[in-house]
Amino acid sequence: MTAKTRVMLVDDHALCRSGLTELLQHRGNMDVVVATGDPAQVVPMLREYQPDLMVLDLRLAKIDGLSVLRMIRAEGCETPVVILTMSDSEDDMSAALRAGVRGYLLKDMEPEEVIDAIGRAARGEMVVASAMMLKFAQILQTGxxxxxxxxxxxxxxxxxxxxxxxxxxxxxxxxxxxxxxxxxxxxxxxxxxxxxxxxxxxxxxxxxxxxxxxxxxxxxxxxxxxxxxxxx
CATH class of the missing domain: 1.10.10.10 (Winged helix-like DNA-binding domain superfamily/Winged helix DNA-binding domain)
Known part of the structure; x- marks a missing residue:
């Protein structure tokens, strides 16, 4: 039997954490091993649970998601990170890509699209919300x-x-x-x-x-x- 993808969720909205956990575990056949809304707990939880992938909100109450990402990288944690956010800003996506995320998804995507994208990210693919593809192209364009x-x-x-x-x-x-x-x-x-x-x-x-x-x-x-x- 293929091992389930072990996912960590970081989002300071309890309802979002609960809903995404339900979505990934029961419809995506993934295992949400830990979820938190407290940035201070991220590094200790990463070390304890060693997830295959982290799904990180860009807008947290105490600190922004990119600061969390930089913090965990500074601690030597190389867990792949997918951003799941409400922000469709090209600047936000550009900053996330420069910080080394594996994906940039939007919270208004269809549930099946989110499941599929997170699954593909866990398999090593770069994933971007369909609505952000042209902005992604503009960021990466080389001529x-x-x-x-x-x-x-x-x-x-x-x-x-x-x-x-x-x-x-x-x-x-x-x-x-x-x-x-x-x-x-x-x-x-x-x-x-x-x-x-x-x-x-x-x-x-x-x-x-x-x-x-x-x-x-x-x-x-x-x-x-x-x-x-x-x-x-």
Whole structure:
């Protein structure tokens, strides 16, 4: 039997801690080994319980979450941290990424999205809320990669470029399916093909790729069309 992911929660709202514990343990098949709202207890609890992952709120009453993160790193604790917050500020996310978090999630995400993202973070992936993907891309952007990226985009079918365009906007498969009037499974298939053709590992990387190529999600499909015309 696969061992459950052992999670630590740090949030100063008791209701949030209780709700997330219920969500992760009963619907996410994870084990919340400890939860606290007191930043002073974080380091001792990390050492005692040694969780696989910490889920940390960004806004705590006594001290902000990034200060907690810096504190535990200064103590030599390397536990991966995922931020779960109400803040959709690009500055907050940028600061969190610089501090070395493994994920940045929003509290208004769907429960299943939160479960999935925390599970993937526990497996070593970088996870970002869909609504934050374009801001994430802007933070990471290093500029277009010219003809190499152009040829990769040109390898996509017209429908795949449409799907990539929506992924770059941070939209879920369900939203994309409705927008393109296709089934949820068809969207999943297209996303899988896009990942394979572009050699990407996640939707976040797909959004970053799209942003870096065109500097605008609206330009992804058009850029691909131009490349196809050149090739033909």
């Amino acid at each position: 277009p990669k010219g003809s190499v990226m152009g040829s990769l985009v040109a390898s996509l079918t017209e429908r795949e470029r449409e799907v990539l365009d929506h992924v770059a906007r941070g939209q879920s498969n369900k939203v994309i399916a409705k927008a393109l009037t296709i089934s949820h499974n068809t969207v999943k298939m297209h996303v899988r093909h896009i990942m394979d053709k572009l050699n990407l590992r996640s939707r976040v990387e797909a959004a970053v790729f799209a942003f870096e190529y065109s500097n605008s999600p609206e330009g992804v499909k058009a850029a691909g069309d131009i490349n196809l015309k050149v090739k033909s």
